[in-house]
Amino acid sequence: MRAVxxxxxxxxxxxxxSALAHHAFGAEFDPNRPLLLKGKVTKVEWVNPHxxxxxxxxxxxxxxxxxxxxxxxxNTLLRRGITRNSLKPGTEIIVDGYQSxxxxxxxxxxxxxxxxxxxxxxxxxxxxAPRDGADPTERATEEExxxxxxxRDEEEGDSEEEAATETESESEAEEGEEASExxx
Amino acid sequence: xxxxxxxxxxxxxxAGCQQTDxxxxxxxxxxxxxxxxxxxxxxxxxxxxxxxSAGVVMTLEGETWLTPTTEEGWLATESAAGVxxxxxxxxxxxxxxxxxxxxxxxxxxxxAEQAKLARDAAFNQDGDAxxxxxxxxxxxxxxxxxxxxxxxxx
Numbered sequence: 001m002r003a004v005x006x007x008x009x010x011x012x013x014x015x016x017x018s019a020l021a022h023h024a025f026g027a028e029f030d031p032n033r034p035l036l037l038k039g040k041v042t043k044v045e046w047v048n049p050h051x052x053x054x055x056x057x058x059x060x061x062x063x064x065x066x067x068x069x070x071x072x073x074x075n076t077l078l079r080r081g082i083t084r085n086s087l088k089p090g091t092e093i094i095v096d097g098y099q100s101x102x103x104x105x106x107x108x109x110x111x112x113x114x115x116x117x118x119x120x121x122x123x124x125x126x127x128x129a130p131r132d133g134a135d136p137t138e139r140a141t142e143e144e145x146x147x148x149x150x151x152r153d154e155e156e157g158d159s160e161e162e163a164a165t166e167t168e169s170e171s172e173a174e175e176g177e178e179a180s181e182x183x184x
Numbered sequence: 185x186x187x188x189x190x191x192x193x194x195x196x197x198x199a200g201c202q203q204t205d206x207x208x209x210x211x212x213x214x215x216x217x218x219x220x221x222x223x224x225x226x227x228x229x230x231x232x233x234x235x236x237s238a239g240v241v242m243t244l245e246g247e248t249w250l251t252p253t254t255e256e257g258w259l260a261t262e263s264a265a266g267v268x269x270x271x272x273x274x275x276x277x278x279x280x281x282x283x284x285x286x287x288x289x290x291x292x293x294x295x296a297e298q299a300k301l302a303r304d305a306a307f308n309q310d311g312d313a314x315x316x317x318x319x320x321x322x323x324x325x326x327x328x329x330x331x332x333x334x335x336x337x338x
Binding site for chain 2: 024042043044045046047048049073074075084087088089090124
């Protein structure tokens with residue numbers, strides 16, 4: 001049975017990304033992994049059923065990481081003011097969305113923000129994506145909104161803890177250095 | 185060579201019988217594939233052919249249009265559209281539609297209508313029309329999936 005499951009997985013992988021490209025949100029993306037990507041557009045696939053924006057995300061350490069972000073159909077993007085011309089390779093953008101479940105550098109995009117401050121919804125409506133308030137045609141239920149806030153609070157808590165741990169380690173290291181200098 | 189009148193009569197007789205047969209309510213279909221399998225093995229790959237045959241990919245090096253450039257390419261696109269058109273009836277067959285609401289039939293028919301637009305676009309070798317038909321085909325998928333498939337948990 002296990003072998004059959006592995007074979008089915010391999011067969012699905014062999015179908016490639018296009019076969020996965022029009023699944024429900026929940027089949028490919030994780031509503032509990034919101035993310036923010038910032039960088040220059042490197043490639044745009046202006047195709048149905050979803051446009052894909054590739055960008056080099058600028059990380060805090062100065063390095064870049066290639067990501068691809070799924071958007072709505074080209075027609076829906078056009079209706080919201082996102083055109084091919086506004087996504088020319090080299091354009092600086094910020095995208096928020098949700099990472100794929102397999103933790104690869106793929107995401108489902110929700111909002112795109114341009115250099116001039118314009119923020120436009122770039123996602124798909126009615127695909128089962130979280131009702132997080134990004135889609136102007138949907139309203140998040142109180143329960144969904146609360147769940148989203150909980151996830152974000154949890155993430156912020158984690159990063160604060162990490163920062164606190166880093167600061168503690170730094171102070172301990174400094175104290176260690178001072179003690180070592182004093183003993184010298 | 186002219187067909188003998190007796191042979192023509194026999195063909196007409198057989199055709200008449202076949203017509204009577206297909207109208208019987210007792211006719212049995214094999215229906216080998218489940219709805220999921222029909223989607224994954226027949227409809228989805230055909231839709232991918234349509235979607236991959238229109239649009240543009242932009243990079244720093246320039247633009248690559250996906251519209252077919254050969255007769256074979258257009259024929260493959262038209263053929264994929266034909267598969268989706270006929271799949272509409274496959275979705276309506278008894279074992280695949282028995283427990284469904286009336287909307288199941290409407291969604292299936294709508295899918296065929298959008299695929300017909302794609303077939304016409306491919307026949308006319310019109311890339312823009314094919315792109316538009318691809319978008320409306322996806323919308324027809326989404327409309328149905330919203331009722332019969334997509335939930336936030338799957």
